[in-house]
Amino acid sequence: QQQVKQSPQSLIVQKGGISIINCAYENTAFDYFPWYQQFPGKGPALLIAIRPDVSEKKEGRFTISFNKSAKQFSLHIMDSQPGDSATYFCAAIQNQAGTALIFGKGTTLSVSS
């Protein structure tokens, strides 16, 4: 019930391609869905986030697509660049419920030049 399932575990994309990472959740009380990006030697940092009242949010080359009925959301990275190579974590939380973010297991993205 509290899990967030993320796939794929790893992803290799050519420069200029589209990277797609998927997540699924069970708890319908979740009301905030962020994506975190982590570079080697650094802690995760918030990349982009969405609330369930919208189906899509775009910030630059990064887009979250949200399907409330299917309880799924995904991160799309357009025109992927070598600098996007990092580990990406999806997460979910029931805002103000006093608990921590529930993270997926992460996806290691490698963008080849």
Place this chain on the structure above:
Amino acid sequence: ETGVTQTPRHLVMGMTNKKSLKCEQHLGHNAMYWYKQSAKKPLELMFVYNFKEQTENNSVPSRFSPECPNSSHLFLHLHTLQPEDSALYLCASSPIAGADTQYFGPGTRLTVL
């Protein structure tokens, strides 16, 4: 200093040693978190503190002992660790527990010999 800082960045210890990890946040937040990041369980929540009070302990072994003397500082005291405790230990903070965005430090890379 800005954001969330952690010291030391790297630590090597024997199984009989006692050491402490330190986390400090300069964001004026009231909630702080410890996570363990390893290859097997990428972001494993250990403890949550809200206004200096522990609100969550995810069945962490007693060889890990957290301390939160004030809202800006968080410690993780380590004793008689096992080699499988080797991992990256991440600290995070948020305005209150359950806030939708957490800010992570760079982590302490711990190796237990």
